[in-house]
Amino acid sequence: MKLLGISGTIIGAKTGIVVKKVLEEVERKYPDIEVEFLDMMDYQVQFCDGRDPNTYSEDTKKVIEMVSSADFYIIGTPVFQGSIPGVLKNLFDLINPNDFRNKVMGFTANGGTYQHYLVIENQLKPIAGFFRAFVAPSYVYTNRDHFNENNEIRDPDVLHRISQLADEVIHMQKTLKKEYANSTE
Template sequence: MKLLGISGTLLGAKTAILVDAVLNGVKNNNPDVEVELLDLRGYDLQFCDGRDPSTYNEDTRKIIEAVSQADFYLIGTPIFNGSIPAPLKNVFDIVPPSVFRNKVMGFVANGGTYQHYLVVENQLKPIAGYFRAFVAPSYVYAHNDHFNRENEIVDTEVLDRIHHLAQEMVYMQNALKNHSHDLFKIH
């Protein structure tokens, strides 16, 4: 069982730190779950223009492959100007929607205002719904104040939400894996 955490930005470190914290929570409590961090800062992701995926550059093909091979997802995003950044939207555009179908998807986000958590509710959850993904009910939103100067998460409530999300995602994935033959049977 493979959990792919996607840090969906090219700027800053807080998003990858949040994603990594949840991945570590999963790994620490579920050593049988393979976790991988896909940090878009380390890739030359080409812009989705509708062409055959095999014609994109190597980094873009690696991203498509990593997303396609995962069993469930943790999507991390900063919130810029009340929205998700273009690199994350580009990943959603470049990967075939069928890849996400019937898979668990959880979210972490960070931003500079306390109201930006609404982007998870108003943008990310509807995108997951379009993909027909199963959305973890909990998510983590962290404000800049929840990090110290070294970008360490210091807020205990955020740390508790990270722990809860890690448990919830694995629970959902295990339940789906154990009952998928009943859920997706054609009658």
């Protein structure tokens, strides 16, 4: 099983730091899980315009393939102007909805205020619902107060929630995989 962590921004470090921290927890606790990290900063992704995916640039095709081939996800986003950035929305638009169907999604977000956690509730969870994905019950939200001057997560509650999210996505994915295997027998 491959877990893909996605940092859905092209600016800032905190989103990637939190996603990587969840992935590190998974690697530490569940060495049988393949982990991959997609940092949208590393790719020049074209805007979705409805064309055949094979006609996009190599970077865009690579990102589509990475996302489509994963079994489940940790998706991280910063919150800008009370919403997810266009980079992440564009990524969702590029992926065939069937490629997210019946897959587990766990979310992380970071923003400037404590109230921006609502972006997970009011935007990301409904998007996952549209895709018919399964959403981990907990999520990780951080703001600048949760990091030290070296951009390291210093808040023990956030570290606990990171560990909890790692456990939840693994438990959900393994349970769903077993259930689907049993239903096809």
